[in-house]
Structure formats: structure tokens, C-alpha cells
Amino acid sequence: VPRSGIVTLLTDFGTEDYFVGAMKGVVLKQFPGAVLVDITHHIPRHDISAAAFALSAACRNFPPGTVHLAVVDPGVGTNRRPLIVESEEHFFVGPDNGIFSLVLRRDRNASIRMITNAAFFLPEISFTFHGRDIFSPVAAALGRGEPIGHFGPAIDDPVCFESYANELTADGSLKGSVLHIDHFGNCVTSFFSNELRITGVAKEVRLRAKGYCIERVCESYQEGAAKEGVPFLIVGSAGYLEISIAQSSAARELNLVVGEPLFLEVF
Amino acid sequence: VPRSGIVTLLTDFGTEDYFVGAMKGVVLKQFPGAVLVDITHHIPRHDISAAAFALSAACRNFPPGTVHLAVVDPGVGTNRRPLIVESEEHFFVGPDNGIFSLVLRRDRNASIRMITNAAFFLPEISFTFHGRDIFSPVAAALGRGEPIGHFGPAIDDPVCFESYANELTADGSLKGSVLHIDHFGNCVTSFFSNELRITGVAKEVRLRAKGYCIERVCESYQEGAAKEGVPFLIVGSAGYLEISIAQSSAARELNLVVGEPLFLEVF
Amino acid sequence: VPRSGIVTLLTDFGTEDYFVGAMKGVVLKQFPGAVLVDITHHIPRHDISAAAFALSAACRNFPPGTVHLAVVDPGVGTNRRPLIVESEEHFFVGPDNGIFSLVLRRDRNASIRMITNAAFFLPEISFTFHGRDIFSPVAAALGRGEPIGHFGPAIDDPVCFESYANELTADGSLKGSVLHIDHFGNCVTSFFSNELRITGVAKEVRLRAKGYCIERVCESYQEGAAKEGVPFLIVGSAGYLEISIAQSSAARELNLVVGEPLFLEVF
Numbered sequence: 001v002p003r004s005g006i007v008t009l010l011t012d013f014g015t016e017d018y019f020v021g022a023m024k025g026v027v028l029k030q031f032p033g034a035v036l037v038d039i040t041h042h043i044p045r046h047d048i049s050a051a052a053f054a055l056s057a058a059c060r061n062f063p064p065g066t067v068h069l070a071v072v073d074p075g076v077g078t079n080r081r082p083l084i085v086e087s088e089e090h091f092f093v094g095p096d097n098g099i100f101s102l103v104l105r106r107d108r109n110a111s112i113r114m115i116t117n118a119a120f121f122l123p124e125i126s127f128t129f130h131g132r133d134i135f136s137p138v139a140a141a142l143g144r145g146e147p148i149g150h151f152g153p154a155i156d157d158p159v160c161f162e163s164y165a166n167e168l169t170a171d172g173s174l175k176g177s178v179l180h181i182d183h184f185g186n187c188v189t190s191f192f193s194n195e196l197r198i199t200g201v202a203k204e205v206r207l208r209a210k211g212y213c214i215e216r217v218c219e220s221y222q223e224g225a226a227k228e229g230v231p232f233l234i235v236g237s238a239g240y241l242e243i244s245i246a247q248s249s250a251a252r253e254l255n256l257v258v259g260e261p262l263f264l265e266v267f
Numbered sequence: 268v269p270r271s272g273i274v275t276l277l278t279d280f281g282t283e284d285y286f287v288g289a290m291k292g293v294v295l296k297q298f299p300g301a302v303l304v305d306i307t308h309h310i311p312r313h314d315i316s317a318a319a320f321a322l323s324a325a326c327r328n329f330p331p332g333t334v335h336l337a338v339v340d341p342g343v344g345t346n347r348r349p350l351i352v353e354s355e356e357h358f359f360v361g362p363d364n365g366i367f368s369l370v371l372r373r374d375r376n377a378s379i380r381m382i383t384n385a386a387f388f389l390p391e392i393s394f395t396f397h398g399r400d401i402f403s404p405v406a407a408a409l410g411r412g413e414p415i416g417h418f419g420p421a422i423d424d425p426v427c428f429e430s431y432a433n434e435l436t437a438d439g440s441l442k443g444s445v446l447h448i449d450h451f452g453n454c455v456t457s458f459f460s461n462e463l464r465i466t467g468v469a470k471e472v473r474l475r476a477k478g479y480c481i482e483r484v485c486e487s488y489q490e491g492a493a494k495e496g497v498p499f500l501i502v503g504s505a506g507y508l509e510i511s512i513a514q515s516s517a518a519r520e521l522n523l524v525v526g527e528p529l530f531l532e533v534f
Numbered sequence: 535v536p537r538s539g540i541v542t543l544l545t546d547f548g549t550e551d552y553f554v555g556a557m558k559g560v561v562l563k564q565f566p567g568a569v570l571v572d573i574t575h576h577i578p579r580h581d582i583s584a585a586a587f588a589l590s591a592a593c594r595n596f597p598p599g600t601v602h603l604a605v606v607d608p609g610v611g612t613n614r615r616p617l618i619v620e621s622e623e624h625f626f627v628g629p630d631n632g633i634f635s636l637v638l639r640r641d642r643n644a645s646i647r648m649i650t651n652a653a654f655f656l657p658e659i660s661f662t663f664h665g666r667d668i669f670s671p672v673a674a675a676l677g678r679g680e681p682i683g684h685f686g687p688a689i690d691d692p693v694c695f696e697s698y699a700n701e702l703t704a705d706g707s708l709k710g711s712v713l714h715i716d717h718f719g720n721c722v723t724s725f726f727s728n729e730l731r732i733t734g735v736a737k738e739v740r741l742r743a744k745g746y747c748i749e750r751v752c753e754s755y756q757e758g759a760a761k762e763g764v765p766f767l768i769v770g771s772a773g774y775l776e777i778s779i780a781q782s783s784a785a786r787e788l789n790l791v792v793g794e795p796l797f798l799e800v801f
Binding site: 014025026036078132 | 538539540542544549569571572573574575576577587588589591592593594595596597600716717753754755756768769770771772
Binding site: 004005006008010015035037038039040041042043053054055057058059060061062063066182183219220221222234235236237238 | 288393395
């Protein structure tokens with residue numbers, strides 16, 4: 001895959017410290033001309049699930065051959081594996097802790113490598129900052145065009161959040177879960193609209209969560225707002241089916257948390 | 268106008284979500300080599316007035332041929348028009364809701380187009396994220412050199428905040444208003460120093476606001492601090508006359524809000 | 535020194551206002567093709583010490599020939615000098631207020647120039663925003679390759695924080711101080727690990743602070759966490775010896791503040 005020259009960054013480091021600047025310095029030193037783009041550095045600390053969602057939502061807007069450096073890494077310093085994932089002509093670099101769950105769920109043919117070749121690392125590896133010392137130089141080398149086979153052996157057992165995989169149940173419904181809750185309390189589900197062929201036309205859908213059953217599908221928040229307090233389903237801007245309540249927090253009203261099981265029937 | 272290759276971004280999306288990253292991905296995908304610069308993504312949510320001020324204050328520092336993508340868009344999903352403005356060799360892309368009021372006030376010869384040509388949009392348009400689906404690809408095409416005539420018809424009735432236009436009153440004073448209040452409580456007025464020829468030399472100015480009359484003009488905050496608690500006028504770094512009180516909030520002390528009418532006499 | 539084309543930015547301006555965008559516009563206008571990288575804009579307001587630390591920690595990851603624009607400038611508008619520092623093939627631009635203390639401490643052969651040549655400034659200089667009007671265009675010119683001799687005369691008396699210079703005491707210990715306290719309460723000391731040859735192997739170190747004496751050296755925070763509540767020394771990711779307490783704030787527990795004298799013995 002020819003490279004785009006773009007390296008995106010997604011971390012939970014915040015922007016108050018020198019950490020993100022140091023990572024960018026390393027990438028630019030090893031890959032002059034790299035185009036650096038921040039996805040976000042404000043993932044809640046150690047929230048791998050939020051990182052997986054943001055990565056999955058943003059990456060598909062970038063050109064093929066882009067390298068996505070994703071470091072939310074509560075296990076830094078332990079023996080968790082560093083990974084490269086190649087999926088649909090995009091490259092992902094980060095720890096093996098579930099952060100690539102959504103990318104991997106969408107693409108069963110992704111290539112996954114464990115990063116073992118220390119020739120790509122900085123000469124000195126700190127105990128606490130692999131984002132700078134391991135992941136950044138690897139992302140730089142990938143961005144320059146280094147083939148993924150040079151970084152380490154293929155693996156096929158990456159950490160994936162189980163709740164992210166929808167599965168068909170005995171009664172014919174699809175079992176999924178709440179992937180992410182946004183700032184407005186909208187609950188992003190694991191049901192991706194492209195897979196379900198849910199569009200504005202085919203509205204025949206029923207979603208069960210806890211004791212609730214939601215059948216109302218809206219095309220816009222305005223349409224949803226017509227019935228105050230009544231939950232509705234909407235395809236959100238990231239392409240996932242979301243549970244929403246106009247002027248309110250669906251998560252709070254329906255008492256939903258990340259990982260909550262959901263059951264979907266499409267007619 | 269030859270393009271600079273620079274695309275600036277100004278939104279109220281914050282930097283916690285994937286939104287800004289997604290917009291940048293779209294711009295880079297359609298305009299490889301674009302140089303992306305954030306003005307700010309921390310405009311208070313839906314505060315079009317603050318966005319208009321920040322855009323106007325920052326844009327003039329960029330080279331000619333720069334595209335400024337400005338998305339503070341409470342009306343997304345309604346029939347508010349998407350616009351391109353070409354003014355003084357800069358290009359502006361965003362919703363028609365007053366966000367370009369200050370840019371347009373300074374340049375009566377600006378060209379304004381309504382964006383209608385869907386060939387420039389992403390294939391799928393979400394209801395909630397036109398920043399990504401409409402404005403970003405249009406900014407990319409503009410940045411690549413596409414002439415503004417290709418995007419849609421000329422219009423001459425853009426939404427402009429009326430209070431932004433100073434007008435001469437019967438008694439010979441200039442009627443303007445408070446444009447913006449900054450974090451220190453300084454009140455940025457609609458009086459642009461270049462227009463008024465107010466410099467350090469010509470200090471003969473009188474400004475009336477509510478019951479107050481301010482005649483003191485200072486060249487620096489230090490000079491202003493010499494008289495504690497006494498309001499003074501100063502030309503701020505954005506070029507506008509500001510009302511300030513040393514070590515205090517002029518907005519709070521003088522009870523001024525955005526839009527408050529002001530009357531200026533220059534001798 | 536050939537230039538890398540990179541200009542980094544470090545300020546206390548925050549990202550809510552148009553200030554950082556305006557600085558970037560100026561740099562790009564005068565140095566088309568510059569690669570701009572934010573270190574951070576969230577240095578606590580006027581905290582020169584925090585800026586000195588972040589600058590020193592991040593700069594060494596960038597390629598030689600990089601220009602670092604560092605503007606934390608409580609004295610803007612007074613007669614504090616604007617400076618250029620050339621050290622170890624990096625260039626630094628900012629006010630003469632101690633912000634370069636750590637850079638200068640590491641390199642006794644740095645070249646320092648007072649910026650006096652107004653030909654490099656913007657045509658109009660505001661009283662309050664030298665970051666845009668003086669430092670940005672100077673950084674742009676430096677980045678384009680202008681030799682430092684063109685900007686003004688050499689000086690040899692820059693403002694440096696005295697507490698930053700470790701000194702040998704009569705009893706053979708090294709006197710230093712607390713440089714910086716991070717968000718977790720870890721106390722970054724003025725003892726740079728490279729200078730001390732403290733590695734995982736040579737653990738024979740004793741540090742005295744106030745009434746305390748710390749002899750425990752850990753290689754990782756995990757190792758440190760084995761003894762809850764017991765302070766330990768660790769080489770932090772910026773290369774300095776740090777005082778840390780697992781799951782707690784060493785600064786609070788040991789009552790340490792920035793500038794606190796420390797005494798180190800290495801055996």
C-alpha cells in the first residue's frame with residue numbers, strides 16, 4: 001500500500017504536558033515531511049473503549065496509506081504486546097489492549113503484527129513513555145513505507161472486546177451492546193448502519209434494551225424532538241445506530257452504560 | 268487568486284471528540300498537501316458572535332489565498348444556506364448565520380456564493396455533521412484552486428448581525444456596540460482603530476455606554492493600571508477599540524454585555 | 535546549521551482565543567512551507583518555570599535545525615529583552631525571563647542574541663501581543679535560514695533561574711532543587727540522569743529533602759508501587775531524577791514545592 005504521508009495521533013495524554021509534542025518530534029525526526037493530524041488527546045484517562053470508538057469513527061475519513069498512532073495504554077511497562085494492524089489500506093500502531101477492537105471487527109482480513117524489532121525503537125526506552133520511545137518511531141517507519149513484515153511476526157489473537165461482536169441469537173435477533181456514550185448522553189450501539197442496511201427508507205427495526213423496546217427511527221434530531229421524552233433510534237454521524245432522547249440524556253433516562261447488552265430485530 | 272495551500276479551521280466542536288479529526292481527514296483526502304491550521308475549536312457552543320470575532324481577528328495574519336473553514340452551526344439540518352465568501356483575497360466557508368458578519372463589514376466588495384453544487388459534497392450527507400460532509404470537501408476544493416463560481420450562485424443578502432455596523436447618528440457621534448467580551452472582561456467594541464485613525468497620538472475620543480462616559484485612552488495596560496478602578500480605552504491586539512479596567516472586569520463593573528449600544532465621538 | 539523547516543510553539547495562551555492561530559498565520563505568511571508543531575499552549579498562566587521544563591523535555595526529540603518559539607511572557611510591554619538562543623543545533627526564540635534556563639544549563643556554549651533588528655518585526659507592534667508581532671516573524675526568518683547574527687548583538691547575561699544550577703557542596707553532595715511538579719504530584723528534580731550516570735544498575739544514591747532522606751531507587755512505577763506510601767526515586771521520561779510515591783502525591787506528602795533545595799549523594 002503506498003503511503004499517504006499522514007500520521008494521525010490519538011491519546012489520553014491531554015495537551016497540557018510536553019508528551020504529545022515529544023511524540024511529534026520523534027515522528028518528524030525519523031520521517032521528515034510527515035503530515036501530523038491530531039484526532040484527539042482528550043480521551044478520558046485509560047478509557048480504551050472511548051479510544052476504540054473515536055479511532056474507528058475518524059479513521060475512515062483519511063486517505064488510504066495513512067498511519068494511525070493510537071496510544072491509550074494503561075499497561076505500559078507490563079508485558080502487553082505492541083501491535084501493528086493493517087486494515088483496508090490503513091495502518092494502526094498501538095498497544096494490544098482492545099483499542100483496535102472496532103477496526104478489527106469491521107475487517108476480518110486485517111493483518112496483525114506484534115512489534116518486536118527493536119531496531120525501530122529509540123535507543124533508550126523509558127518505562128513510562130512507550131508512546132514516544134516505541135510507538136512513534138514505528139509509526140514514522142511505517143509512514144516512510146517500511147513493510148509491516150519488518151516489524152515482527154504475524155499474530156492472530158489480538159485483544160478484542162467481546163461485547164463489540166454482534167451475534168445472532170436463537171430467536172433471530174442480533175445481540176450487540178452499547179459501544180460508547182457521548183457528551184449528550186446519546187448511546188452509540190454496536191450496530192453499524194451499513195451492515196444492517198438501515199436507511200431512511202427501511203425503518204422496520206425493533207431494539208430491546210433492559211425492559212425497553214424502541215421501534216421509533218428518526219432521520220434527524222429535529223424529527224426526534226417532535227415527541228419530547230420519547231426515545232428514538234438514529235444513524236449517528238459515525239455510522240452507528242444510536243439511542244437518543246430529544247433534549248435529554250438517553251443513557252441517564254434509560255439507565256444504559258457502556259457494554260449494556262442490546263437486541264436488535266430488523267424486518 | 269492563487270491559493271496558499273493553507274486551510275484554517277474554527278469550530279465549537281471542542282477537541283475531545285473525533286469531529287475535528289474527521290474534518291481534517293476529509294480535507295487531506297481531497298486536497299493532499301493541504302496545510303491545516305487550527306484557529307480554535309473552543310468557541311463556546313453555538314456562540315456565533317464569538318466565532319465571528321475570532322475569525323476576523325485571526326484571518327488577516329494569514330497569506331492571501333488561504334481558505335478559512337468556520338463551522339459554528341446551530342442550524343445544521345435546517346434550511347440555512349451554506350456559503351462561500353471571497354474577501355480581500357481570502358476565502359471563507361461556513362453556514363449563513365452571521366459568522367461572517369465582521370469579515371463582510373470590513374469589505375463591501377466581497378463576493379458571496381451559496382453552495383449548491385452537490386458534486387463537491389461527500390457521497391453521503393449526515394443530518395448532523397455538515398462540517399465533515401459539506402463544508403470540509405468544499406474547503407478542500409477551494410484550496411485546490413476551484414473557482415468560487417463552480418460552487419453555486421452569487422447572493423447578496425447574507426445574514427449579518429446588525430449591531431456590527433456602526434452608523435453615524437444625528438448628533439455626529441458614531442453608534443456601535445460591544446462585539447465581544449474576552450476572558451479578562453475587556454469589552455471589544457465594534458470600532459476598528461484603522462477606520463477611526465485612533466493612534467497613540469490622536470487621543471481625543473469620548474465613548475458613551477449606558478450612563479458612563481469614558482475619555483481616557485491608554486497605550487498600554489501598564490499605563491491603564493496607573494489609575495486603579497478607572498475605565499480606559501485601548502486599541503486591543505485585534506485592532507478594535509476596547510473598554511478595559513486594570514485588574515478588573517470592565518464588563519462586570521460597567522454592566523456591559525455583547526450587543527450593548529455604544530456611542531463614540533472623535534475630535 | 536541547516537534548518538529542519540519545523541517551528542514548534544509553546545505558550546500559556548490557551549486554545550480558546552485566536553492568539554495561537556494568529557501566530558501561526560504570521561509564521562506561515564513569512565515562511566511558506568513551515569511545519570508547525572504545538573508543544574503545548576496550556577502552560578499555567580505566567581508560569582515560566584513550567585514552560586522551561588516542558589521546553590527542555592520536548593525539544594531534544596526534534597531534528598537539528600528546528601526553531602522553538604516559546605512565549606510565556608508576563609513582562610510583555612516592559613523593557614525585558616527578546617532573545618534568540620542557539621544550542622546544540624536547535625534555535626529558541628522568546629523573552630529573556632528565565633524560560634531558557636534549562637536549555638542554557640545543559641549547554642554552556644550556547645550562542646545568545648538580543649533581538650533588536652526591527653526589520654524582522656511586523657510593521658505594527660501591539661503593546662500586548664509580541665508573540666505575534668515580534669517573536670513569530672523572527673521565528674519564521676530563523677526557520678527560513680537567516681543567520682542569528684542578523685537579528686541583533688550577542689549577549690552573555692541571560693536571565694537564568696539560579697536554583698536550576700546544581701552545585702557541589704562542602705560535604706561532597708550535589709545541591710539542586712525541585713524543578714517542576716507534575717499533575718500526579720511527582721517532583722521532577724534538577725538532577726539530570728545522564729550527568730549523574732544513574733541507571734538501573736548503579737542504584738547507590740541518597741537524596742535529602744527537608745528532613746527526609748530517600749535511598750530507594752525504582753526502575754518502574756510498578757516496582758515503586760510494591761511498597762505503598764514509601765517515597766522512591768525514579769528516572770522520569772524527561773530524563774530527570776524524580777521523587778515519587780505510588781498512588782499518591784509526593785509533593786503533598788513530603789511538602790515539596792518548586793525551588794525546594796535538594797541534596798544528592800551518588801556512591
